[in-house]
Amino acid sequence: MSQQSDDLTRKRIVFHVDLDYFYAQCEQVRKPELRDKPVAVCIYSGRTEDSGAVSTANYAARALGVKSGLPIIVAKRIAAGRVEFIKADLDYYESVSMRIMAILRSCSSIFEQASVDEAYIEMHDISYGKAVAIAEDIKKKILEAERLTCSVGIGSNKLMAKMAAGFRKPDGLTLVREEENEKFLEDMQVGDIFGVGKVTEAKLNEMGIHTVSELRSMDLYTLQSKFGSSMGIWLYNASRGIDDEAVKERQREQYGKIVTLKSDTRDANTILSAANEMADEVATMVRADNQMFKTVSFIGILEDLSIRSKNKTLQEFADSGEAISGVMGELVERFLSEHEGKLRRIGIKVSNLSERKMQKKLWDF
DNA sequence: GCGGAGATGGACC
């Protein structure tokens, strides 16, 4: 085994790039008067004046208690007049994101966009010192191109890169060497692990497990018996900073849309006409990406915010709004007969995708 | 036992 060539070829470095308070920062870039102000970008449902939730808040707004997920009405009660409340312009943020992702994609052939504001980049054969220099260069490029700051994490795998990026924000740069993985995680709470949400955290806490080092003392079989084989092994590995997930560009696996109804209802015609309106929008997105779908879902969110769904797989792949509308009546009917209570929000989704065959011939153009 | 289909829940941004 020798050593140098081995180390070089095997050493995997993963970068996680996380654009800081992305929507709010985008607004501050295009509206300089917002520069030094607390900003909350909101998604309004349209049901009442202030129904909806805060999508993203900058740090000044967070300091006043306004953070993402907070109902707008609550945020305004806390900080009316002290925070700028702005309606989200998702198309604009998407266009900014696409330009930045193009920059990041050009850094390595191993690239993965994780969301509108996050991406992973993988490299090999570089020292940690070189990795830090690359990260600094990435930050500089994004700042120069879009005037946006980001936080970058460098780690030995996706999990560690992601956790590292979260360590210092905003405008951070954190390197965690592979041999530092366990120490880096040790004193964190289990809920700080990316992928451990409220439910899993509560379950671990009930077992007397609060910190990552306590989690690490659990044996694999106990974890698997309590959390299932997949989640069990994942927790076991994550607590040790182990993660084998590949960085790779993924294609979307579903297209969907959700809206809040003007008022809660279980009137089939009201629900159906709203659903069919969304059908065309979703089909248009699918066609824009040259995709076809085989499964159509209707999703209902009830008054207590619980989620129920009905879906149907078609005989053939389709890409039209009519194909969605065609089964929507049946799905909504089944939904209403199988669930009681009024619906607050409804959604549709298509999945089971396939790349569309080139159907257009040359003479179509 | 394995797949596809369908339903639900968890997690994250």
Add this chain to the structure above:
DNA sequence: CTAACGGGTCCATCTCCGC
């Protein structure tokens, strides 16, 4: 003293069914 409440995606798990 709590509740209030968006839109979007991905993934895991479970059940049922046919093979």
